[in-house]
Amino acid sequence: MQKYIVIMAGGVGSRFWPRSRKRMPKQLLNIFGKNSMIRDTVERVLPVADYENILIVTNKVQKALIEEQIPELPAENIIAEPRGRNTAPCINLAAEIISKRSGDSVMITLPADHLINDEKKFLEDLEKATDFAENNDALLTFGIKPEYPNTGYGYIKILSGSENDGVWQVDRFVEKPDIETAKGYLKSGDYLWNSGMFVWRVSVILDEIKKHLPELYNDMNIICEDDRFYTTLSDIFERITPVSIDYGIMEKSDKVWLVPGDFGWSDVGSWETAYQLSSKDINGNAIHGNTLTIDTKNSYVHSDKVFTAVIGMNETIVINTGDAVLVCPRDKSQKVKEIVEYLEKNNINGLI
């Protein structure tokens, strides 16, 4: 049975403004090391699937840049959704394409913008999940063992005592908790971070979509990779209702299982996370580009080109892209999206 990787790359990532833009979302940025996160995501799964079996589902404005960053991918494997309709249509579309190309196959769905430190462990866990998916009618999700009471993630509760070869049955999905609830989750040991990574056979996910989202299933079922592909897709995406795979399928299906992952996973959600995950100098600063820091500590300073001087600051984020500058304390980096909202409201389109 063939294995396919589906990388979901439709996000905008406005919390990485001013570096992230509609045409340059965070997954296409080089924030760590030499590659973008999407290129890292592709390279990471090459031991599992050839480029021919890697699909990226994105949008029109990002397609060209993805082709540029990953020239090894066949052009027809980078699919541009006509408009964003959340994750269920995206996954349905990819499953339909795989099914029509190769019949029943294992489908591994990954977000494009996550960081994974321990690739070896990740591939081991992935193998465990694909084996399980190949042999069971199961929708598998990766649950990340929480390291601290994070209030920014959704959690998945496993069913005590349901373990089967290192795979657990899922009791339920829970929303982002408040800090006290998150502390309780951490203590209980039954709650894992929802990573948004899934493994299943296309026949299984398509059956579940048919059952829980029959209209979507019927719409997607007609697509065919011929000359009319994008025209048909446009019509379909125009009328379908946005729905997430979590809400539309995972929270309703009785076939949901979980593989606990412990491979140094991070959702790179803000400049604060980028700071945490960056290597620092002896002053605790993560500094890139044309910058000068004096008496500055525990700060993240990035300047593409323009000279940026930071004196006497502590725990501060300074990002200079030449056409825009951001200054904010590290613990306020979630608020960066308010700037993007302001720019959108005021039609300052050159900066979003």
Add this chain to the structure above:
Amino acid sequence: MQKYIVIMAGGVGSRFWPRSRKRMPKQLLNIFGKNSMIRDTVERVLPVADYENILIVTNKVQKALIEEQIPELPAENIIAEPRGRNTAPCINLAAEIISKRSGDSVMITLPADHLINDEKKFLEDLEKATDFAENNDALLTFGIKPEYPNTGYGYIKILSGSENDGVWQVDRFVEKPDIETAKGYLKSGDYLWNSGMFVWRVSVILDEIKKHLPELYNDMNIICEDDRFYTTLSDIFERITPVSIDYGIMEKSDKVWLVPGDFGWSDVGSWETAYQLSSKDINGNAIHGNTLTIDTKNSYVHSDKVFTAVIGMNETIVINTGDAVLVCPRDKSQKVKEIVEYLEKNNINGLI
């Protein structure tokens, strides 16, 4: 007797980087309101002297910009020193020119980069000083009544009981004090801030220069506003020793008097001072240009053109000139000159 204004405008003002540059020192910047400080300085004294009687002594790189900012000034009244030799040569040169143009005259010497809030009071005090200077062989200086124990200014101690028509004899000049000493000065009432503003007759200052700096006097005495003016000046400035008017004359002469000034004087010495003297919005922010501030308080944000977003900061200075950005806490703004030192050391001449 004619009255002349001499404006000393040779400074670089590196503490206003990145807005201040060698070609654009702080006195030429529009930091407050609609005019540069040098233009304000000129307009302020127009009730006392016509443009023909206003001289500006500057350097070669600033001359063109001063001509542009003050087109009403006769070109020959903007004198470019071949090189900076501190204030005594500058004053000697101006006194010599005035003396040769108009014979003995009252000469009012002002720095180009100070802020004066109460122009009416300033003009009243100036009139008092010019009257005294016209009728006495005196070197008058303006002493500013201290409002707080400033450690960044030099002080002038007056002689108790020496008052004569609101003018006091000077006991001595003292260097920038430490905070305890400054507190003592404030308490005693006999110490005033040294404003660097002087009033005298040219015959009196030239006699005192002849007495205390005879070599300088002899050198300057030969200058003449003919075709060879700048050639002669070059030769003279090449060989003369730099010396300040305070050290070279004021601290040695027995003709020094002081007019206490109380006209809202400020030496605009740093971005912190600029913040203090700016008008603020309800969040205590002084904001200029293409900026967005969210949850930001008591900060100074200036951006010439490039969009600059500041979130969640407090008491911070952010200056964006498009080719350079500065971020620093308000209480560290004295350190800005360290950036200029870095740029000079590394020959990054485009930014200094």
